[in-house]
Amino acid sequence: MPLRPAVSILPDANAVARRLAARVADALRANPSLVLGLPTGRTPLLLYEELVRLAKDGTAGFAAATTFNLDEFIGIPATHPGSYRSFMQRHLFDHVNIDPSRINFLDGSAPDAEAEGCRYEKAIEKAGGIDLLILGIGTNGHVGFNEPSRGLAARTHRVTLKAETRRSNAALFGGDPDAVPAEALSMGMGTIFDARSVVLVATGERKAPCVEQLVSGPITTELPASFLQLHANVEIMLDKAAAQKL
Numbered sequence: 001m002p003l004r005p006a007v008s009i010l011p012d013a014n015a016v017a018r019r020l021a022a023r024v025a026d027a028l029r030a031n032p033s034l035v036l037g038l039p040t041g042r043t044p045l046l047l048y049e050e051l052v053r054l055a056k057d058g059t060a061g062f063a064a065a066t067t068f069n070l071d072e073f074i075g076i077p078a079t080h081p082g083s084y085r086s087f088m089q090r091h092l093f094d095h096v097n098i099d100p101s102r103i104n105f106l107d108g109s110a111p112d113a114e115a116e117g118c119r120y121e122k123a124i125e126k127a128g129g130i131d132l133l134i135l136g137i138g139t140n141g142h143v144g145f146n147e148p149s150r151g152l153a154a155r156t157h158r159v160t161l162k163a164e165t166r167r168s169n170a171a172l173f174g175g176d177p178d179a180v181p182a183e184a185l186s187m188g189m190g191t192i193f194d195a196r197s198v199v200l201v202a203t204g205e206r207k208a209p210c211v212e213q214l215v216s217g218p219i220t221t222e223l224p225a226s227f228l229q230l231h232a233n234v235e236i237m238l239d240k241a242a243a244q245k246l
């Protein structure tokens with residue numbers, strides 16, 4: 001029986017980005033109508049840079065692809081420079097040949113968060129489910145905005161962000177953690193689990209403790225990423241620094 005989760009360790013963050021971008025490009029070639037789940041954060045920046053490069057040289061084609069991002073802040077419009085939608089426009093969508101009508105995002109300014117969660121779940125279902133979901137991991141073990149807690153939500157839902165998560169997003173809000181919205185919408189653990197394949201990417205020494213727990217620790221709601229040990233098709237892609245405790 002193969003070891004789960006499968007772990008790949010690459011020399012550095014650039015090598016991780018190249019490997020993952022090549023995997024996405026291969027998946028797009030095999031299935032141009034691929035449904036991708038995408039993360040935000042500092043970690044995927046190099047991945048998006050590499051994907052833009054591959055799109056420009058014709059190696060990665062997004063024309064028929066569909067995307068669903070994992071999460072979005074509540075209380076700011078999509079056009080706010082701190083929104084995850086703006087982040088994705090800046091770093092990927094504005095630079096590749098993706099059809100805007102196939103970009104799916106949670107609406108953080110929707111008046112009814114519960115209804116917005118249902119809408120998103122239905123849209124994922126209608127698209128045929130997520131083929132390849134790329135995840136980052138928070139230093140506290142969160143995936144998407146599923147924060148450590150006594151219980152985890154299965155489906156797309158409203159979350160209150162932990163202080164440490166707001167701090168790590170401060171750069172999007174002029175460096176001020178208090179300016180980061182206190183709440184967000186996030187895919188749930190079940191939404192994440194329904195993806196046919198998952199790649200979790202982590203780079204840098206800061207991530208070494210949560211990566212160790214994710215790979216070797218018990219499965220616990222206090223480290224939401226640990227549930228990925230149960231997913232049948234998950235790969236953990238690391239640089240040496242993030243893998244140093246394995």
Ligand code: PGA
Nearest residue numbers: 041042043044136137138
């Ligand atoms: P980071 O965030 O890539 O900025 O470390 C990852 C996450 O919180 O999921």
